[in-house]
Amino acid sequence: MTTATSIQLLAPQCVLVFTAIVIFVGGAFSEGRGPWKQLGIFGLVMSGLILAQHQRAFETLLQHNEVAATFGPVSLDLLGYLASWLALGVGVLLVLQVTGTDARGPAPEVIGSLLLLVAGLMLAAQANDLVLLFLALELISIPTYVLLALARPTPAGREAALKYFFLSILSSGLTLYGFSFLYGVAGSTQLADLYSVAAGPLHAFTSLPLLVRLGVLLVVAGLGMKIAIVPLHFYAPDVYQGTSPAAAAMLSAVPKIAGVIVLVRVAAAARPDLGELGWKLMLGLSVITMTLGNVLALWQRNVRRLLAYSSIAHAGYLLIGLAVWLAVPDKSVAGSGHPVTPGLAVSGLSAALFYLVVYSVASLGTFAAIGYLGRPDRPLDTVSELAGVASSHPAIAAALALFMFSLAGLPPLAGFWGKLMLIIRALSVDVGPSAISPGVRHWFIVVSVIAVLNAAISAAYYLRIIGAMYFRPQHGAPAADGGLGTKLATGLAAVLVVGMSLYAGPALHGSDVAAESGAVPLPAAATPRARPAVAQNGQPSVAVPQLSAASR
Amino acid sequence: MESTTVPILLFVVCALCLAVGTVMAGRFFGPRRSTPVKGMPYESGMDPVHDTRRRFDVRFHLVAIAFLVFDVEVLFLYPWAVASKQAAQGDPARGIDLAVQSQLVSSREMVFFGAAAFFVLLLVGYVYDWRKGVFRWR
Numbered sequence: 001m002t003t004a005t006s007i008q009l010l011a012p013q014c015v016l017v018f019t020a021i022v023i024f025v026g027g028a029f030s031e032g033r034g035p036w037k038q039l040g041i042f043g044l045v046m047s048g049l050i051l052a053q054h055q056r057a058f059e060t061l062l063q064h065n066e067v068a069a070t071f072g073p074v075s076l077d078l079l080g081y082l083a084s085w086l087a088l089g090v091g092v093l094l095v096l097q098v099t100g101t102d103a104r105g106p107a108p109e110v111i112g113s114l115l116l117l118v119a120g121l122m123l124a125a126q127a128n129d130l131v132l133l134f135l136a137l138e139l140i141s142i143p144t145y146v147l148l149a150l151a152r153p154t155p156a157g158r159e160a161a162l163k164y165f166f167l168s169i170l171s172s173g174l175t176l177y178g179f180s181f182l183y184g185v186a187g188s189t190q191l192a193d194l195y196s197v198a199a200g201p202l203h204a205f206t207s208l209p210l211l212v213r214l215g216v217l218l219v220v221a222g223l224g225m226k227i228a229i230v231p232l233h234f235y236a237p238d239v240y241q242g243t244s245p246a247a248a249a250m251l252s253a254v255p256k257i258a259g260v261i262v263l264v265r266v267a268a269a270a271r272p273d274l275g276e277l278g279w280k281l282m283l284g285l286s287v288i289t290m291t292l293g294n295v296l297a298l299w300q301r302n303v304r305r306l307l308a309y310s311s312i313a314h315a316g317y318l319l320i321g322l323a324v325w326l327a328v329p330d331k332s333v334a335g336s337g338h339p340v341t342p343g344l345a346v347s348g349l350s351a352a353l354f355y356l357v358v359y360s361v362a363s364l365g366t367f368a369a370i371g372y373l374g375r376p377d378r379p380l381d382t383v384s385e386l387a388g389v390a391s392s393h394p395a396i397a398a399a400l401a402l403f404m405f406s407l408a409g410l411p412p413l414a415g416f417w418g419k420l421m422l423i424i425r426a427l428s429v430d431v432g433p434s435a436i437s438p439g440v441r442h443w444f445i446v447v448s449v450i451a452v453l454n455a456a457i458s459a460a461y462y463l464r465i466i467g468a469m470y471f472r473p474q475h476g477a478p479a480a481d482g483g484l485g486t487k488l489a490t491g492l493a494a495v496l497v498v499g500m501s502l503y504a505g506p507a508l509h510g511s512d513v514a515a516e517s518g519a520v521p522l523p524a525a526a527t528p529r530a531r532p533a534v535a536q537n538g539q540p541s542v543a544v545p546q547l548s549a550a551s552r
Numbered sequence: 553m554e555s556t557t558v559p560i561l562l563f564v565v566c567a568l569c570l571a572v573g574t575v576m577a578g579r580f581f582g583p584r585r586s587t588p589v590k591g592m593p594y595e596s597g598m599d600p601v602h603d604t605r606r607r608f609d610v611r612f613h614l615v616a617i618a619f620l621v622f623d624v625e626v627l628f629l630y631p632w633a634v635a636s637k638q639a640a641q642g643d644p645a646r647g648i649d650l651a652v653q654s655q656l657v658s659s660r661e662m663v664f665f666g667a668a669a670f671f672v673l674l675l676v677g678y679v680y681d682w683r684k685g686v687f688r689w690r
Contacts, residue, residue, distance in 0.1 A: 004658065021676050028683035 016119035019043025027108025075128035079518025083125030091118035097368040097489035113143035151247035160242030171225035178218030191269035191521040198272040212273035226255035240308035249367030278326035290316025324348025350515035355418040365493025372482035388474025408462040414500035
């Protein structure tokens with residue numbers, strides 16, 4: 001039911017959209033370049049304050065022993081909050097590091113589009129409905145086209161924008177086609193209805209599970225393009241190479257986060273029907289994605305192209321976590337209505353979420369450093385241009401080395417903890433419920449070995465960048481004209497990476513809790529169902545809390 | 553056979569007969585004098601055969617996009633206007649009232665302000681277009 005409360009819940013997104021509108025219109029009325037970056041940061045901070053208030057209200061709910069609540073198409077759970085905070089952090093890093101095509105700084109449209117896609121990402125994080133999920137994905141895609149078109153006024157830049165545009169439209173179509181099958185089975189766009197239909201007693205005797213699988217397959221194909229999973233990764237290297245570092249940074253983080261979150265939401269709803277298809281698909285895609293990404297990255301000379309293949313490889317690691325999550329039957333979740341301790345059932349999902357955060361921050365920091373070392377009209381291109389940066393810009397070189405080590409997964413950095421958790425949880429698949437056949441375990445052992453080998457391969461090209469910076473003589477110092485913003489973004493990302501390395505335990509606990517709350521779609525409390533739905537877990541649906549009073 | 557499907561089948565048969573019949577009639581009775589101009593595909597008076605990579609003035613695209621924006625706006629406003637109509641006294645609720653009754657939305661005002669927000673957002677787009685000089689045919 002669409003009420004004032006469900007609109008109120010979207011206040012953080014509304015603030016971002018409003019700020020974006022102010023920036024768009026203000027930019028149209030002023031000739032020069034105004035304080036758009038500052039205004040953008042201000043909007044993100046305001047949105048963060050409101051989100052913090054909402055979360056505080058939500059946590060008082062938790063003390064009443066309620067895990068999550070829904071308000072029509074909007075849901076409240078810790079997975080949504082985790083992704084929202086990640087979106088805001090990504091937004092700050094992006095707004096800081098974005099540069100214009102000349103020394104005058106970014107156009108107002110660029111900042112406005114960035115805010116819109118952060119709003120879209122936050123919407124995707126909280127959506128509990130197929131229509132809202134698709135809307136959120138489009139709210140991310142359309143500003144992305146604008147950003148890519150504005151990023152570089154060169155033929156390569158235009159080619160990149162057009163390539164991404166066409167492939168992204170194709171992926172949206174595939175996703176929507178998949179959604180239509182899921183809607184057909186559930187009879188409702190609510191994800192919770194799909195779950196209760198799929199978990200129904202006679203459902204397995206019909207042919208509907210096949211339709212659900214087909215739908216999920218199409219959704220994976222559509223989102224796979226955004227996450228850059230291998231058969232659908234072709235655009236990434238060309239687009240990253242053709243566009244500016246800041247736009248490449250956006251592409252390496254935002255569509256990936258959105259894709260993973262939406263995939264988790266859809267997979268959680270369709271889970272009872274997926275059977276073995278879910279984890280087998282994820283595992284297979286994971287192996288080819290990480291292997292191909294890492295091996296092809298070895299040959300690259302262009303920094304952005306190299307990082308594109310690296311981002312493909314990281315998508316592969318991520319999928320291991322999702323495969324683990326889908327392989328372990330969710331006994332601990334389905335059995336008890338209110339799971340309290342993070343169990344094995346969601347350990348894979350939790351590792352994937354943690355890895356997603358760690359990767360996003362390091363990737364954004366890397367692109368910020370690359371952006372700083374180049375010029376707005378001519379970004380740094382080849383790895384050899386990084387030669388001797390350590391002596392000319394020691395701080396930036398140190399930060400870049402930190403990001404490279406973290407991406408490569410060297411202890412004790414955050415990337416290491418991320419990979420370690422993924423592999424540990426892949427190896428612990430067998431200690432779960434006895435329902436898992438021993439064959440499953442062997443698959444995960446094989447994949448763990450492949451992942452470790454891949455980490456070793458990836459070290460080669462990450463170390464090549466570090467080697468160029470530290471051990472090669474300088475020839476023609478890089479312009480280093482990216483401006484203060486890129487420098488700030490690099491510093492902020494470095495602080496975040498160090499922070500996550502030092503506080504990996506609490507961060508992991510956070511992702512455990514978030515995974516726990518997002519593993520099962522929430523029953524829509526106030527929505528009348530189209531058909532008598534099976535009461536989920538035998539529990540009455542969660543009561544609508546007085547959020548409006550608490551969040552004031 | 554159910555009584556509802558028979559008329560539909562009859563309709564389909566009639567439509568098929570009519571369509572095929574007129575085409576066949578034209579074929580049998582019509583005169584056929586072919587000229588090169590007649591063989592050309594008709595496309596609003598333009599020469600339909602030319603290089604596909606012909607350049608268009610970008611102004612056409614701007615006008616087309618502006619048209620599309622307002623076209624879609626109207627498209628969304630019509631159903632809202634139709635649904636807003638309140639049923640007469642004694643008749644069952646319809647449109648928005650029905651949605652409120654079956655708890656899809658909380659109130660009529662909710663729908664009104666939603667539509668108003670949509671309208672304002674499009675107005676902002678209009679102002680942006682105007683300031684960017686989209687409506688100036690330079």
